[in-house]
Amino acid sequence: MRHPTDGTLRRLLDEPDGVADAERAHVAGCPPCRGRLSAVQRDAAAAATLLGVEAGTDVDAGWERLSRAVAAEERPRVAAAPGRRWRTLLRSPVAAGIGVAVVLAGAGAAAAGDWLQVFRAERIAPISAPQADLIKMPELDQFGDVVPIEPITIRPVADAAAAAKTTGLTVPRVGALPKGVTGEPTYHAGQRASALFTYRAEKAERTARDRGETLPPPPPGLDGSQFRLTGGPGFAAVWQADRPYPALVVARAIAPTAYSTGVPFETARDYLLSLPIVPPSVAAQLRAFSGDGTTLPIFMSVEHMTSTPTDVGGAPATLLISKDGSMAAVVWMDGTVVNAVAGPLRGDEVLAVARGLEPR
Amino acid sequence: MDVEGQSVAALVGRVERARKGGFVVSDGAVRADLEQVFRSAYPRVVAVAARVLGSRSEAEDVAQEVFLTFCRSAVPAAEASGWLSVAAAHTALNHLRSGRRRASREVAAGSAATVAPDIADAVVTLDERRRVRAALARLPRKQAVALVLRHSGLSYAEVAAALDLSPGSVGTTVRRAESALREELNRHASSD
Numbered sequence: 040m041r042h043p044t045d046g047t048l049r050r051l052l053d054e055p056d057g058v059a060d061a062e063r064a065h066v067a068g069c070p071p072c073r074g075r076l077s078a079v080q081r082d083a084a085a086a087a088t089l090l091g092v093e094a095g096t097d098v099d100a101g102w103e104r105l106s107r108a109v110a111a112e113e114r115p116r117v118a119a120a121p122g123r124r125w126r127t128l129l130r131s132p133v134a135a136g137i138g139v140a141v142v143l144a145g146a147g148a149a150a151a152g153d154w155l156q157v158f159r160a161e162r163i164a165p166i167s168a169p170q171a172d173l174i175k176m177p178e179l180d181q182f183g184d185v186v187p188i189e190p191i192t193i194r195p196v197a198d199a200a201a202a203a204k205t206t207g208l209t210v211p212r213v214g215a216l217p218k219g220v221t222g223e224p225t226y227h228a229g230q231r232a233s234a235l236f237t238y239r240a241e242k243a244e245r246t247a248r249d250r251g252e253t254l255p256p257p258p259p260g261l262d263g264s265q266f267r268l269t270g271g272p273g274f275a276a277v278w279q280a281d282r283p284y285p286a287l288v289v290a291r292a293i294a295p296t297a298y299s300t301g302v303p304f305e306t307a308r309d310y311l312l313s314l315p316i317v318p319p320s321v322a323a324q325l326r327a328f329s330g331d332g333t334t335l336p337i338f339m340s341v342e343h344m345t346s347t348p349t350d351v352g353g354a355p356a357t358l359l360i361s362k363d364g365s366m367a368a369v370v371w372m373d374g375t376v377v378n379a380v381a382g383p384l385r386g387d388e389v390l391a392v393a394r395g396l397e398p399r
Numbered sequence: 400m401d402v403e404g405q406s407v408a409a410l411v412g413r414v415e416r417a418r419k420g421g422f423v424v425s426d427g428a429v430r431a432d433l434e435q436v437f438r439s440a441y442p443r444v445v446a447v448a449a450r451v452l453g454s455r456s457e458a459e460d461v462a463q464e465v466f467l468t469f470c471r472s473a474v475p476a477a478e479a480s481g482w483l484s485v486a487a488a489h490t491a492l493n494h495l496r497s498g499r500r501r502a503s504r505e506v507a508a509g510s511a512a513t514v515a516p517d518i519a520d521a522v523v524t525l526d527e528r529r530r531v532r533a534a535l536a537r538l539p540r541k542q543a544v545a546l547v548l549r550h551s552g553l554s555y556a557e558v559a560a561a562l563d564l565s566p567g568s569v570g571t572t573v574r575r576a577e578s579a580l581r582e583e584l585n586r587h588a589s590s591d
Binding site: 044045046047048049050053054057079082083085086087089090091092093096098101102104105108109195221222225227279 | 429433434437438441442445446449450455458459462463466467470473474475531546547549550554555563566567568569570571572573574575576577578580581584
């Protein structure tokens, strides 16, 4: 028979049971193989010595340290509950001020007493502003109260079929994975989430006062008027690399919708956009497309991201690339569904994945 | 807009943060099984990082970093041990390569007084230890990770699963790594 490979000899040292009987017998009776085995053994023993570490780890001390670190991260969440999650969602780094923006971008007069749709995303447009201005964007709960109705729940699900069943969305298959991305994805799915926002003039005034500004009196009917914001269901397929972060994310969700109980919307919008606490760089861009009630703004800082219009399957899309080239995302609408492909990849790689998505 | 409970934009933000090394998709809550996983896996996670770094205190820093990422992750419990070991190896190797480790601690002095008492084998001299780390940093990443995981006590099947290799090729990868480690050390010993 052929002489076993060096790899087989190496395994013979650690896990002889993992090596076939015939190969073990061969090595025992083959002087050249026994010589090779000795060399393999010498290198293995040297590596064991060179990489040796003292035994003994203080697990209790380690656990105490980790607990403190986790608690330090937790504290702000607990303090800000229960609206925190919505607030975080509505004010994530890229989506800073998105809640306000959805309200502001909404349009159409709504009749009193009814929930009328004032905003439904049909297209996406980037709003590019200096990071400092995005940070200044007021949070929705600085103008009123945000109460979760259907809380945000995200759960890992078994597979693509389970993600489709949970969300009612089509879960696409990725045609060809980018270089360096391998294996099967894990799926995470969430049901529809919704929250109720009530405008409080007094709260808005307090926010302005804290910033050294004075607000003009609100238009009649705005104080106490309510908006319902919904989004989802949605899912994400996540390819984990053998690193602590994903190599690729493909996500799909029902786009957000906003409803109003009946404030004259243009009036509210014009009032909010005129407020001295909305940065002018953002207000000007929002005003440009705030009339149609169908454009979802995606906020990005001019310092860190660039956006390029492109297309995916004939639909207009927005390609976002971080200026240091370390991540890219493409976002596009397909009917009422918003799609995203993102990862620590190049722009052409995320576009290739987006364009290569196939129905199952 | 809601993608697994998050806006797409928020997701993009989180992916952007990924390159900083702290991202695993989850609902943001701390895992309920964290303490149980920590107590069973912590010694091995520290050992894996210590094999790369040659310093137990630096390895403990890496272990904390890895568990902080893990605690909000959706990694299935059954895969936790393998995931943590691989993450520890990569994170420690990243520390080696980026020079983030406190190199001064090891190199600056060269005196026995600065040798952390937690550092491994008394047989290995300080200079050898420095050269071992340099050699590890030069090995192909997969070989370095396989070598460290195998010497940390992971079975061939566990190393294979963690690195997406066939069990049969683990022996080959480890063997190549050990052989390359010897050559690296010899080459640098003769050129020093």
